[in-house]
Amino acid sequence: MPQTDRHKKREIPIEFDFYNTLDKLPVEKRCTIIMISCGSTTIKINEHFQTVNAPAVLCISQYDKFQCIEKTHLSAKAFHFDPWYIKACLRFENLDDDISIDEKYVYERNMLYMFTKHSGNFQGIFHLTPQQYIHINELMLMIGAETYAQSDDYWTCRIRRMLRQTINCIYDIYVDQRKLKFYELSENTNPVTICTDYIHANYQNDITLNSLCELVHLNRTTLNQRFKQQLNCTCIEYLLHYRLKIAQELLSNTNLKIEEISSQCGFKYGSYFNRQFTKCLGISPSEFRKNPTGYSSFEGGKVRKL
Known part of the structure; x- marks a missing residue:
């Protein structure tokens, strides 16, 4: 109406x-x-x-x-x-x-x-x-x-x-x-693009280096070399960083418990999620949640004040 x-x-x-x-x-x-x-x-x-x-x-x-x-x-x-x-x-x-x-x-x-x-x-x-x-x-x-x-x-x-x-x-x-x-034509056959698209759609699930290699028919060394050349990180580092980015959004915009966010972002263990979040972003999930608008998203380094 x-x-x-x-x-x-x-x-x-x-x-x-x-x-x-x-x-x-x-x-x-x-x-x-x-x-x-x-x-x-x-x-x-x-x-x-x-x-x-x-x-x-x-x-x-x-x-x-x-x-x-x-x-x-x-x-x-x-x-x-x-x-x-x-x-x-x-x-x-x-x-x-x-x-x-x-x-x-x-x-x-x-x-x-x-x-x-x-x-x-x-x-x-x-x-x-x-x-x-x-x-x-x-x-x-x-x-x-x-x-x-x-x-x-x-x-x-x-x-x-x-x-x-x-x-x-x-x-x-x-x-x-x-x-x-x-x-588009070149990207549709780019193994890095195929893997990142797969990660974006399936980050909640169990994703391994072997499964990504099978997806694009490359060995572990070659696939990681491609990721390093295009994104300056390994494919598993990219997966971790993407999961942490999603975790930041959930911490900022939902009332889900940290354990639930950990699970939804594909982390099997809450302790591992807390450790990686703190290591990569320089602040714990609980601390980030207290002031989410005061920090930037992950951009390859420590979380910094805006």
């Missing part, structure tokens, strides 16, 4: 869900930004199956076919909006390239392609770095708070401004991904 403006007695074509379950998507006559803050989900979008792990953003529209297949400790928020909320001239009916619109609005229309032009490997799914997540999630929280508070006559203007900031952030990621399409 559209949001009722209690100041001017009108309907605003936006809705915000602080706790979206992904069960009633897409929304008719809406573009939707879904922020997945915690957990994971397996979805079927336009006949494509995809497992999405937090932190991630989904951009979908009324044109998509969407089904949530499975959820694990999922926490997601969603903002739904009609395209004309961004610019009055933009409608679902004129978002295609072959429909002429005023040149000064072309950029805004192009940004909405993230929502309306899904095909092949691109289905509007963006995996976020910790820095991207913190920024976009903060904007989403402010949009949600203002949607419900409607603090004064200008609340819709503030939401529109924050929505544009959010879309701009996601669009920057989108553009970078489109640039990478030039390298």
Whole structure:
């Protein structure tokens, strides 16, 4: 249902869900930004199956076919909006390239392609770095708070401004991904890319060096040499660092016990998780949780104050 403006007695074509379950998507006559803050989900979008792990953003529209297949400790928020909320001239009916619109609005229309032009490997799914997540999630929280508070006559203007900031952030990621399409063929056969993609999708499970070698049909020495050349670490070091990055997100954004976070991030023993977290980041998990916004994400060295 559209949001009722209690100041001017009108309907605003936006809705915000602080706790979206992904069960009633897409929304008719809406573009939707879904922020997945915690957990994971397996979805079927336009006949494509995809497992999405937090932190991630989904951009979908009324044109998509969407089904949530499975959820694990999922926490997601969603903002739904009609395209004309961004610019009055933009409608679902004129978002295609072959429909002429005023040149000064072309950029805004192009940004909405993230929502309306899904095909092949691109289905509007963006995996976020910790820095991207913190920024976009903060904007989403402010949009949600203002949607419900409607603090004064200008609340819709503030939401529109924050929505544009959010879309701009996601669009920057989108553009970078489109640039990478030039390298897709080589990356699809790059053993390092294959291994890192596998780690991103399966970090919760038992992953060994042997299993990664079997995945790409290389011996241990060759695979580690490739990782060293491209990422400046071994493949098992990369796995550890990625698990620790996910652990930071869970410590920052959930109330899960440290033992539960350890297990969800693929660590068999809580003592090993605590030891590696402290060794690699220079601070214990419990200390990090007390002040998560005061520290940067793991970037190859000690955690440092921002």
